[in-house]
Amino acid sequence: xxNVEQHPSTLSVQEGDSAVIKCTYSDSASNYFxxxxxxxxxxxxxxxxxxxxxxxxxxxxxxxxxxxxxxxxSLHITETQPEDSAVYFCAATVRDTGFQKLxxxxxxxxxxxx
Amino acid sequence: DAGxxxxxxxxxxxxxxxxxxxxxxxSGHDYLFWYRQTMMRGLELLIYFNNNVPIDDSGMxxxxxxxxxxxxxxxxxxxQPSEPRDSAVYFCASRGSGAATDTQYFGPGTRLTVL
Numbered sequence: 001x002x003n004v005e006q007h008p009s010t011l012s013v014q015e016g017d018s019a020v021i022k023c024t025y026s027d028s029a030s031n032y033f034x035x036x037x038x039x040x041x042x043x044x045x046x047x048x049x050x051x052x053x054x055x056x057x058x059x060x061x062x063x064x065x066x067x068x069x070x071x072x073x074s075l076h077i078t079e080t081q082p083e084d085s086a087v088y089f090c091a092a093t094v095r096d097t098g099f100q101k102l103x104x105x106x107x108x109x110x111x112x113x114x
Numbered sequence: 115d116a117g118x119x120x121x122x123x124x125x126x127x128x129x130x131x132x133x134x135x136x137x138x139x140x141s142g143h144d145y146l147f148w149y150r151q152t153m154m155r156g157l158e159l160l161i162y163f164n165n166n167v168p169i170d171d172s173g174m175x176x177x178x179x180x181x182x183x184x185x186x187x188x189x190x191x192x193x194q195p196s197e198p199r200d201s202a203v204y205f206c207a208s209r210g211s212g213a214a215t216d217t218q219y220f221g222p223g224t225r226l227t228v229l
Contacts, residue, residue, distance in 0.1 A: 107156060
């Protein structure tokens with residue numbers, strides 16, 4: 001079945017540095033790639049997403065890039081702040097007998113130190 | 115819109131007891147998903163529904179787990195009998211259909227502790 005691999009599992013940066021999280025997927029039919037941020041004790045919340053007809057999308061300090069040929073996509077956070085500390089999950093859509101579901105990566109714990 | 119609603123937010127029960135978790139999806143959404151999250155296994159999809167019909171329950175760990183969606187605004191996840199290894203946070207999520215509505219929204223979760 002569809003597999004989404006996410007790296008690294010943990011990432012520590014200094015405030016103001018950039019952070020990059022990478023994911024790979026296996027199903028060439030995947031066409032939607034969301035990123036979720038989960039703060040401690042909270043629900044996963046969508047922070048940015050990208051569709052397969054776009055190579056890059058940016059929203060203030062966060063951006064996502066997609067390489068369909070290589071089947072990988074990445075989350076870029078610039079000028080990191082302590083409030084960016086959280087677990088980040090990537091996901092990819094999978095067609096399931098005419099329906100659609102998300103397959104999630106295993107998560108990256110980002111720690112931004114002041 | 116109030117978003118996805120789950121109840122209870124916290125549940126503590128003893129091994130062997132029946133546990134029922136409840137979810138109200140966002141109005142108009144026709145997909146509903148149940149996930150389980152633990153440190154060891156991450157975010158696992160248990161089952162999902164489309165238009166109240168179960169589509170894929172391959173993630174349901176055992177026969178002790180069952181889920182229903184009697185109407186478009188309500189779903190339950192039941193564990194009977196519960197075991198300590200069922201302790202986890204259970205999330206419900208919903209989304210609409212079509213390319214413009216791919217976004218999946220999570221509820222606040224139910225933290226289940228089985229003693």
